[in-house]
Amino acid sequence: MSNGNDRWSALKGDSQGSDGGRRYGGYSKQYNRKGYGSRQSSGSESRYNSWDRYQVKTEDGEVLRGSQGSSDRRYSNRVIETKPRWSRFSDNQKDRAARGDEPQVLRKDLDVGDGKGELNPFTGRSFSRNYYRLLELRKKLPIYNHRDEVLKIVGENKFVVLVGDTGSGKTTQVPQILSMKYGKENNKLIACTQPRRIAAVTVAQRVAEEMDVRLGDEVGYSIRYEDETSSRTILKYCTDGLLLRESVTDPLFSKYSMIIIDEAHERTISTDILMGMLKQVVFEREDFRLVVMSATLDAEKLQKYFNNAPLISIPGRMYPVEIKYLEEPVEDYLQATIEAISQIHKEEPAGDILVFLNGEDEISTAVKDLEESLGSVPGEGHPSGVHVLPLFSSLPSNAIQKVFEDPPKNKRKIVIATNVAETSITIDGIVYVVDPGFSKQKVYNPRNRVESLQVAPVSAASAVQRSGRAGRTRAGVTYRLYTEDAFEGLTAMTYPEILRSNLNSVVLQLRTLSMNPVEFDFLDPPPPETVMRALECLLYLGALDQTGQVTKFGKAMSVFPLDPELSRTLLAAPELGVAQEVLAIVAMVSAAPNCFVRPLNKAREADQAKRRFEAEESDHLTLLNVYTEYMIHNNSSQQWCWENFLNERALQSAAKAKEQLERLLEQQGYSTKSKRIGFDYYGQSIAIRKAIAQGNFMFSAVECKRATYLTTKDNVEVKLHPSSGVRTRPTWLIYNELVITTKAFIRTVTQVEGGWLLESSPNYFTPDHFTNDIVSYEIAKLTGERKKSRSAMNTNLRQAY
């Protein structure tokens, strides 16, 4: 990769970066920060001011989500006091489990592997002292006294639903108990899925230690890029997405005697699809069992779905957490948050505070406000003031590390976090939780295929999970910045992801397994429109034929852990002689789409750094430039990334993704070498952009007026996102994503020729296919047809020409 063509287009000098340090937005209000139930003070429409705004209606008018009644009936409209008044502790049933108030019966120890002097059946050696130390801790877990019940019910049933709250020990103990009995059955193993990589790894480490075996022997884990299992493994923790991928090569999951789906209440797409597939596997395989574990809410729905499966219910156990509600709803939840923190700091005993907000801008503002207002204000037990830390996932890892460290002496630690702190990152020592009750959620509109993020009320399950963060090391208090009535009105569970996502990849996978996505037995069936969209899209991509059967090409596409559009891009590359370049681009787009870091206080420097990589005809080529340079600076990558405002973790994962994709491409019999001979600079750029066009033709846009484009599929008028480096004002563009923020923008774009699009999918690009005259006209120009062109000209819309 060093023949001088590695860098695309002229690198821009710094001279262009001198447009002054203008910052856009800063702290722009994307939405009104209204607390629950408060009324709009002005007459303007807000999407976020009351519960009944959150309803999502299906095609047939059914309300899928939102409050049962009008917010106006339940919430008062009077002026809210500035200082929140906490209602007295109320004994809410949904909270009881979180507090651990369930009565517990102490029973004598049973006989599963705890006899002293016994030999470890797996290693043949005596148990270590550490084993007995951990065993004492295990005995204190609520699940410990339910071991026979678990063994008995699982023994008698092929479907079992097990619910247990935080602290019940279900994630570590249930798979362990079951693997002692079923782990070697028919030489098959047990898998336990987790929604997150980090959980799969840490739980496996813990369980290996508890079973006194080496990680990777009897107990292991498997996540993308990392497989810590061996032929000895009887219990494997893995991510749900990874297990779902395995179905591509082994649809009956024949390696496993039992699969345990953990955290089913989180309802990830992978978990939902797995549950549907495994339900079928249970009917088809005599020797297979399914256990679904979930937090307590909504267990009935799971039982019903799994043919009235029996339920095992395990109480949670943790330190008690007192829940406080507001007596009246608040007008502005950010302000209320600051006030609540201030009150806690000044009046409540020593202890750290965890606060849940949404997004970097809210968090940064709150951190700044609090440092200014409370930084050195003495509080109860903390005479020197507060130490405030932000926490969100895109933060550099050294900054994340700080939330685990002790604050300066005599200061109270306050962590202002996004949802990462709800499940992924656990901070010990938190005594107070402040929960305004909102989170950002992905919303998918199948009609224009736009995914966007919106701030919406959390589910009751989330609220309970958040409050539980206060009771990890000692008794704590949670301040919910909404009324108890509002809590009662929360939807029980988070709205499942499968109902608000693009399903192209899922539908291809189901078709590859000869399953009918329209009839698939989903726990919550996605809107039929989304499934139809996916089928149509796969047809245009050549993955399915007219009868809906998977083509040979579609079979090859399904092998890659990518969106079908990207799989096709990748498969087009070898023939064009640019396999290496496209592998890197696809890896970047799928694993590091936001690799550019742009801190608000250094926006100008960051923009200048980015310009060094820019290709004027393609942001995809800009990503290739970044990747190539990153690989060159691999041995000093940390500093290099820092200097160039790049996210190192993102680039690392892109590098791993590229390796994996290259291996899969090779396995399919494609050459992964690039052909350099005969290419000049632009020849290569063209070949790469042709490959991008071949997969992404449905994400194409045509210029309709100056600096404005029209997407071909849905006629959305869009502008280039200001972060784009494309300056050539092409007629045709491919875009990677459409985002609607202050305007509709297309982001990560590439100039293409209309002719390439036509070659990519003649079926898709016919003038009649498009309802918009401008699009039809442009396509007619390409195809030579004239059918729609006259009307298009008559509309006099083509001002730009």
Place this chain on the structure above:
DNA sequence: GTTAGGGTT
């Protein structure tokens, strides 16, 4: 002429 939260193959 900008702001995307948390996951995953």
